[in-house]
Amino acid sequence: MKALKIIGIIFGILAIGVAVAWNVFLVGPTEAELCGHLTGLMDAKLPGFSTSPPGAEFKESCPKRVAKGMLESQVKYVKRSKCVMAADSMEAVQACD
Numbered sequence: 001m002k003a004l005k006i007i008g009i010i011f012g013i014l015a016i017g018v019a020v021a022w023n024v025f026l027v028g029p030t031e032a033e034l035c036g037h038l039t040g041l042m043d044a045k046l047p048g049f050s051t052s053p054p055g056a057e058f059k060e061s062c063p064k065r066v067a068k069g070m071l072e073s074q075v076k077y078v079k080r081s082k083c084v085m086a087a088d089s090m091e092a093v094q095a096c097d
Helices: 002-025 031-045 053-072 074-086 090-094
Strands: none
Touching: 031 053, 031 074, 031 090, 053 074, 074 090
C-alpha cells in the first residue's frame, strides 16, 4: 500500500511538472504585442504606414488573423510568433514561414 502511495505521488509530481513545462514553453506574445511589432516594422519600411488607411485596416484585422493562427496549432503559433518578434525587418518576418 505504501508503494502505491509513493508511485501515485511520483506520477502526480510528473504530471504537474509536464503541465507547467508545457505552459512555460508554449506561451507566445499576445496579439497586441505581435501586431504592434508588425506595425512598427511596417512603419520602418513605409514611413507613415500606421496613420494611413491601409495601416488602420491592418491594425483592425491583425488581431483577428493572429487569433486565427492561435487556434490552428499552439506549437506552430508560438514558434512563428517568437520568430516574428525577433525579426528586425519585414524580410525577416517573411522568412519565419
